Every structure is written in C-alpha cells, then in structure tokens.
Amino acid sequence: MKKKLLSAMIGAAVLGVGAPAAFAGKLDDVKAKGFIQCGVNGAGLLGFASQDSSGNWSGLDIDYCKAVAAAVFGDATKVKYTPLSAKDRFPALQSGEIDLLSRNTTWTISRDTQLGFNFRTVNYYDGQGFMARKELGVKSALELSGATVCVQSGTTTELNLADYFKANKMEYKLTVFEKQDEVDQAYDAGKCDVYTTDQSGLYAIRLTLSKPDDHIILPEIISKEPLGPAVRQGDDQWFDIVSWAHYAMVAAEEFGITQANVDEMKSSTNPDIKRFLGTEEGSTIGKDLGVDSAWAYNIIKQVGNYGESFDRNVGEGSKLKIARGLNALWTKGGLQYAPPIR
Amino acid sequence: MAMVTPFMRTDMLEPEQAPRQESGVIGWLRHNLFGSIFDSVLTILALLFLIALLPPIFEWLFVNATWRGADRSVCATVAQGGTQPDGWSGACWAYVGDYFQQFMYGTYPMDQRWRPSLVAALFVILLAPLLIPKVPHKGWNALALFVVFPIIAAILLLGGVFGLPFVETAMWGGLMVTLIISFVGIAVSLPFGILLALGRRSKMPVIKMLCVAFIELIRGVPLITVLFMASVMLPLFLPAGWTIDKLLRALVGVSIFASAYMAEVIRGGLQAVPKGQYEGADSLGLSYWQKMRLVVMPQAIKLVIPGIVNTFIGMFKDTSLVSIISMYDLLGIVKKSFSDPTWVSPVTSLTGLVFAGTVFWLFCFGMSRYSGFMERHLDTGHKR
Numbered sequence: 001m002k003k004k005l006l007s008a009m010i011g012a013a014v015l016g017v018g019a020p021a022a023f024a025g026k027l028d029d030v031k032a033k034g035f036i037q038c039g040v041n042g043a044g045l046l047g048f049a050s051q052d053s054s055g056n057w058s059g060l061d062i063d064y065c066k067a068v069a070a071a072v073f074g075d076a077t078k079v080k081y082t083p084l085s086a087k088d089r090f091p092a093l094q095s096g097e098i099d100l101l102s103r104n105t106t107w108t109i110s111r112d113t114q115l116g117f118n119f120r121t122v123n124y125y126d127g128q129g130f131m132a133r134k135e136l137g138v139k140s141a142l143e144l145s146g147a148t149v150c151v152q153s154g155t156t157t158e159l160n161l162a163d164y165f166k167a168n169k170m171e172y173k174l175t176v177f178e179k180q181d182e183v184d185q186a187y188d189a190g191k192c193d194v195y196t197t198d199q200s201g202l203y204a205i206r207l208t209l210s211k212p213d214d215h216i217i218l219p220e221i222i223s224k225e226p227l228g229p230a231v232r233q234g235d236d237q238w239f240d241i242v243s244w245a246h247y248a249m250v251a252a253e254e255f256g257i258t259q260a261n262v263d264e265m266k267s268s269t270n271p272d273i274k275r276f277l278g279t280e281e282g283s284t285i286g287k288d289l290g291v292d293s294a295w296a297y298n299i300i301k302q303v304g305n306y307g308e309s310f311d312r313n314v315g316e317g318s319k320l321k322i323a324r325g326l327n328a329l330w331t332k333g334g335l336q337y338a339p340p341i342r
Numbered sequence: 343m344a345m346v347t348p349f350m351r352t353d354m355l356e357p358e359q360a361p362r363q364e365s366g367v368i369g370w371l372r373h374n375l376f377g378s379i380f381d382s383v384l385t386i387l388a389l390l391f392l393i394a395l396l397p398p399i400f401e402w403l404f405v406n407a408t409w410r411g412a413d414r415s416v417c418a419t420v421a422q423g424g425t426q427p428d429g430w431s432g433a434c435w436a437y438v439g440d441y442f443q444q445f446m447y448g449t450y451p452m453d454q455r456w457r458p459s460l461v462a463a464l465f466v467i468l469l470a471p472l473l474i475p476k477v478p479h480k481g482w483n484a485l486a487l488f489v490v491f492p493i494i495a496a497i498l499l500l501g502g503v504f505g506l507p508f509v510e511t512a513m514w515g516g517l518m519v520t521l522i523i524s525f526v527g528i529a530v531s532l533p534f535g536i537l538l539a540l541g542r543r544s545k546m547p548v549i550k551m552l553c554v555a556f557i558e559l560i561r562g563v564p565l566i567t568v569l570f571m572a573s574v575m576l577p578l579f580l581p582a583g584w585t586i587d588k589l590l591r592a593l594v595g596v597s598i599f600a601s602a603y604m605a606e607v608i609r610g611g612l613q614a615v616p617k618g619q620y621e622g623a624d625s626l627g628l629s630y631w632q633k634m635r636l637v638v639m640p641q642a643i644k645l646v647i648p649g650i651v652n653t654f655i656g657m658f659k660d661t662s663l664v665s666i667i668s669m670y671d672l673l674g675i676v677k678k679s680f681s682d683p684t685w686v687s688p689v690t691s692l693t694g695l696v697f698a699g700t701v702f703w704l705f706c707f708g709m710s711r712y713s714g715f716m717e718r719h720l721d722t723g724h725k726r
Contacts, residue, residue, distance in 0.1 A: 042668035042670075042678070043665075043677065043678060043681070044677075044678045044679070044680065044681025044682070045681055046681045046683055046686060047683065049681075050678075050681040050682045050683060051449070051678060051679075051682065052682050052684055053440045053441045053443075053444055053679070053682070053684070053685075054444075054452070055444065055449035080512075082512065082668075083512075083668045083670075083678075084668050085665075085666060085667070085668050087570070087574065087666070088570075088573055088574050088667060088668060091574045091575075091577060091578060092577070094578065095577035095578050095580070097577055188688075204681075204686075207422075207423075207686050207687070208686060208687065208688045208690075208691070209422075209688065210419070210421075210422070210431075210688055211419075211421045211422070211428075212421065212422055212423070213421055214421075318683060319414075319423070319683045319686065320683070
C-alpha cells in the first residue's frame with residue numbers, strides 16, 4: 001500500500017513536469033521548455049564528459065551541448081544533462097526523452113538510417129591507435145612486427161588489429177582479456193609491448209599507468225571512428241541549428257576569433273567576420289536559422305572556438321594532451337572544415 | 343579392637359583444574375589449530391599467508407595513503423605528473439574526501455542536502471526502536487515506518503510543495519539511491535511475498551495459477567533484463583514526450599523482482615510448519631486469515647529468517663545493477679568519478695572501489711548480525 005502511495009506521488013510529480021508542448025517543431029518545444037535536454041556519457045569519459053565533485057559537467061561533448069544552448073537561448077547554462085549508458089542512448093533519443101545526443105557516438109550508416117537519426121558534424125575524429133613502450137624504440141605502427149599486443153576480446157578492435165597486421169605482412173602475438181581493466185593492468189605490468197584501442201582512450205589510459213612517460217602513442221590510426229552528435233530524423237530545423245553550432249566553432253577558429261577577442265572582433269570591418277558575428281546590416285542569417293542574430297557571438301563568448309574547446313578538454317591544456325591530428329583545421333592538415341557562413 | 347571409623351565425606355571435592363594442556367589458550371590452540379599434523383601444516387600456511395598479505399594491505403590503505411589534497415597531484419608520482427616519489431603507491435583518501443558528499447547524495451543540490459539528511463535521521467529514529475525487542479508499541483512503530491515515513495520522505499526528497507524547491511530524481515544518487523531502492527524493495531517484497539506465497543498454496547485454482555505464473559515469470563528473467571525493459575522499452579510505448587520517472591521504473595522493477603524471490607522463501611517456511619498446526623488452528627474454528635496470522639505465519643517466518651535476510655542482502659547488492667539504466671547508486675557514482683580529470687591517477691579507482699566495498703560490507707554485515715540476533719531471540723526450542 002505504501003508503495004502505491006509513493007509511486008503515485010513520484011509519478012504525479014514527474015508527469016506534471018514532463019507534459020509536452022505537443023506537435024510543434026523541436027525548436028519551438030525546446031524554446032518553450034527553456035532548456036536543452038542533452039544526452040551525455042553517463043559512465044563518464046575522460047575529456048569528453050565528466051562530472052566533478054560538485055556535480056558540474058565538463059568535456060568536449062559537454063561543450064557541444066553548451067554551444068547549442070548558447071545559440072538557441074544566448075545562455076550556455078540552459079542545458080540539462082541526461083546521463084546515458086551505451087545501451088540506452090539510442091532509445092532515449094528515439095523516444096524524444098533527449099533533444100540531442102552528444103555522447104561520443106560513432107557515425108555509421110546504419111545508425112543514420114535504421115535507427116532514424118541524423119548525423120552531420122563530427123566533433124572528434126577518433127580511430128583505433130597503438131600505445132607502445134618507449135624502450136621498444138618504435139616510431140610507427142609499421143615497425144611493430146613481432147610485438148605482443150594486448151587487446152580486449154570480442155571487440156571490433158581485435159578484428160581491425162588482425163586486418164592491419166595481415167595487410168602489412170607483419171607478425172604479432174595476441175594477449176586477449178575480457179575486461180578493459182584487465183587489459184590496463186596487464187599492459188602496465190609489462191605482459192605485452194603494445195596496447196591497442198581507440199586513440200582517445202589510449203591517452204586516458206596512459207594517465208593511469210604507473211610511468212606514463214615510458215609510453216608513446218603512435219601516430220597511425222587504423223580505423224574510422226567519427227564521433228559526433230545525433231538528433232532525431234524529422235526535426236530538420238533543429239538539426240540545422242545543432243550542425244551550425246559546431247561549424248560556428250570551427251569557423252571562429254579559422255577566423256582567429258577566440259573567447260578573449262570576440263568583443264574586439266565585433267567592430268571588425270571584415271565582411272566575413274561581420275556576417276559571422278551578426279553585426280552586418282540587414283543580415284538574416286540568424287533569423288533564417290531560427291535563432292538570435294548574435295548566435296555565433298554567444299557561442300564563442302560563452303564556450304569558445306573549436307580549438308579552445310579541444311585544447312581545454314582533451315588537448316595540450318588538459319591532462320590528456322592529445323595532439324590535434326585529424327582534428328586540426330583543414331588548413332593545418334586536419335579534417336575540421338566549416339562550410340561558408342553567408 | 344581397633345575402632346574402624348567409617349569414612350564419611352562431609353564436603354565435595356573441588357573439581358581439579360583441567361590439565362594445562364587441555365585448557366586455556368594452549369588447550370584451545372591444541373584443539374583448534376594444532377589437532378593433527380595436517381591441521382598444524384594448514385595453520386602455519388595460513389599464518390604465513392596472513393603475514394605476507396596483511397602488512398602490505400595495511401600499509402597501502404593507511405601508512406602510504408594521502409589524506410589531504412586538492413587534486414590528482416597528491417595521489418600521483420612525479421613521473422605520473424604528481425608530487426609523490428617514484429614507486430609510491432597508496433590509497434588516495436583525499437579524493438574520497440573531496441567526493442564524499444557526492445557519494446552520499448549524488449548531485450542533489452548543495453543547499454538542499456539537509457533534506458535527505460533529515461530523511462535519513464527520521465529513518466534511523468523510526469527503525470532503531472523497531473529493531474530492539476524490548477521497546478513497546480511495535481504496531482504503531484511499524485505503521486509509522488512503513489506507511490507514514492515513505493510519504494514524508496517522498497515529500498521531503500522530491501519537494502515542489504510547502505515551499506520546498508522541486509528536486510528531480512535525476513539529481514539523486516549515491517548511497518541515498520542505494521538505500522531508497524533497498525528500503526522500498528524490502529518494504530514491498532515482504533508483504534507481497536507473503537501474499538504470493540499464500541496464493542501459491544491456495545486451493546483456489548485461479549489465484550494459485552496467477553501467483554505461480556507471476557513468480558515463475560519474474561524468477562525466469564534476470565533482474566538486469568527487467569530493469570532494461572523498464573528503462574529502454576517502456577518509453578517507446580509511451581506517447582511522445584511523456585516519460586515515467588527512471589527511479590520509479592527501477593523501484594517497480596526491483597520490487598516485483600524481490601517479491602517473487604521472497605514468495606519462494608516464505609513458501610519454504612510454510613511447508614516446514616507441521617500439518618498438525620494447520621489442523622489445530624482449523625479445529626479451534628479460526629478463519630483462514632486468523633489461522634495464518636496467529637498460528638502459521640509466526641512459525642513459518644521464524645523458520646526462514648536466514649532466507650529472508652539472505653534475500654535482503656542480495657537485493658541490497660543488486661541495487662548496483664541500476665547503473666545499467668544510468669541511475670547512480672553508490673557503486674555507479676564512485677565509478678563515474680573515475681573519469682574526472684581532476685583526480686584521475688593510477689590509485690584513484692582502486693581507492694574508490696575499496697571505499698564502496700567497505701560501505702556495502704558494513705550494511706550487509708549489519709543485516710547479517712541482526713538476523714543472527716533475531717534467530718536467537720526467537721528461538722523457542724524447535725531448532726535441531
């Protein structure tokens with residue numbers, strides 16, 4: 001009996017809040033409720049989404065949520081985070097429980113089509129990489145012939161590894177473990193020479209090794225794991241805003257606009273920058289997108305450009321110290337490229 | 343003629359002390375540790391094992407441990423980017439200290455944390471007298487704990503009325519969630535389990551069939567599946583935008599699951615009560631419910647106390663499965679903190695897990711000791 005009372009109370013409280021503004025576009029829904037419900041990595045992923053001891057979220061994926069909030073509301077704090085596991089992230093987006101999934105999710109065709117999601121931007125190009133002991137003296141994965149490799153069993157990582165070594169006609173010995181913790185320990189204890197998993201993961205694991213400086217992360221990436229945000233199909237206007245929030249951050253880095261100088265840049269006479277920051281007379285870019293004309297200014301002012309966000313969360317300014325690599329601007333040999341904002 | 347004085351004992355001899363080798367510490371040692379050569383070998387091996395194992399553990403946990411600090415640097419060696427000498431390894435209690443509040447309350451708003459604390463205090467105040475056999479008014483006490491307390495607790499924790507700000511359950515976490523789920527599970531499963539067990543032994547075919555079907559269906563699937571269905575499938579069937587609270591889903595899942603297991607434990611007790619007790623109650627003219635309440639149940643439940651507590655302990659630990667649906671019980675929130683760049687270091691995760699394990703152990707051990715006490719207290723001579 002008491003359980004029923006409790007259920008009824010909790011249920012009533014929640015349903016009361018959760019009632020939707022039915023059938024309007026996603027953007028109107030979001031504007032009406034006043035915040036973005038953003039699905040993030042619930043288990044926490046170093047550099048991408050983590051919660052500190054006072055409960056504040058930070059990370060590259062978190063910055064994405066904040067950037068969208070800055071574009072829509074002019075206030076990057078209007079985000080509510082829904083922690084999601086790898087298994088419940090897709091149903092959460094399908095059911096509309098979250099507005100935006102920003103949870104280190106690999107963009108694949110089946111997720112784009114079968115699951116009914118839309119992907120367009122990639123906020124982190126990841127891929128399988130190698131970490132090796134420095135004492136081996138290797139500088140490239142192609143010199144790894146004969147090495148003992150630690151890997152987690154039953155993952156695509158294991159298959160990619162086999163393909164890569166076979167394609168390059170190299171020998172290797174495999175040491176397979178069931179759980180990632182076991183792989184970490186085995187590698188730290190010297191049971192194998194090389195550790196392979198997603199490269200961003202390697203940087204995080206290196207931090208927990210007993211002598212991080214004795215290990216080197218090799219430059220090769222042997223698989224494609226483009227990580228990006230997803231929204232539900234059918235919310236096209238919403239999808240545009242989510243996409244352009246990322247492009248605005250990349251474009252700002254291309255223009256050299258940073259969190260620090262964005263206010264000075266407002267008085268710039270460069271037409272590209274004027275259009276971008278919404279200072280051009282009669283520009284309808286923001287209005288056409290469905291947001292304020294200062295949307296890009298708000299993103300840069302409150303979150304920063306892509307380079308700043310990268311540096312702060314996973315790059316040189318963070319504990320991970322991941323090199324830009326594929327995530328550098330296209331002008332610097334990377335893949336980050338923003339379509340023209342005009 | 344010499345008088346033969348017959349010997350007459352006037353007082354009893356004091357009993358001699360047992361031979362020193364059979365009594366005291368030495369006797370105990372001889373009997374329990376060095377009874378035979380095989381025993382002696384085992385004892386020595388066990389001692390060596392403990393000597394080898396305990397000092398390093400103690401050293402890691404307390405001697406080498408860091409107790410104060412603001413970030414990972416105090417828990418990492420110089421090579422790892424910290425301040426400890428190379429080769430150092432010890433528990434990072436500074437990190438547990440920094441996170442302690444979150445481990446207890448989750449991300450419950452800081453300025454509102456007096457609410458869960460108040461609920462916890464109320465809980466202890468109501469539970470303690472219920473656990474001590476001598477304290478009177480058990481009936482009222484139970485009513486307060488199982489009917490009034492949950493309502494007050496729900497109002498206090500959720501808020502939204504009486505000027506208390508609303509705190510959504512997504513912000514609850516840590517030990518608080520572990521205890522809420524276990525309390526609801528225990529409080530629901532016992533009465534429902536009794537009803538299901540009675541139903542299963544009922545002579546009415548429909549009731550019997552329903553109870554058997556429920557019990558077998560629920561016991562036939564893993565808890566993780568029940569939780570997963572409730573968390574992932576349910577939202578897809580609901581109208582768009584409508585959600586049922588995640589914590590509520592977990593509570594319902596855990597409760598029905600525990601009820602099914604409890605029913606089988608109690609059915610075991612019912613079957614162990616001799617047939618004569620049922621017939622005796624019938625012959626007194628008691629109704630079915632009187633018979634069960636006054637004669638059968640008290641005996642049946644007493645018999646299965648270890649089984650009931652076993653189910654409770656199992657359920658308490660099973661609460662960590664809710665992390666599969668991204669709810670943070672104590673273990674879940676400890677694990678999540680491993681990804682905080684402020685504290686990441688080789689010893690952080692181990693320290694966190696040791697902490698979580700200790701808390702779980704304290705609660706489970708407490709329950710187990712109390713059940714032992716209760717068994718002795720209720721022992722009325724049936725035990726063989």
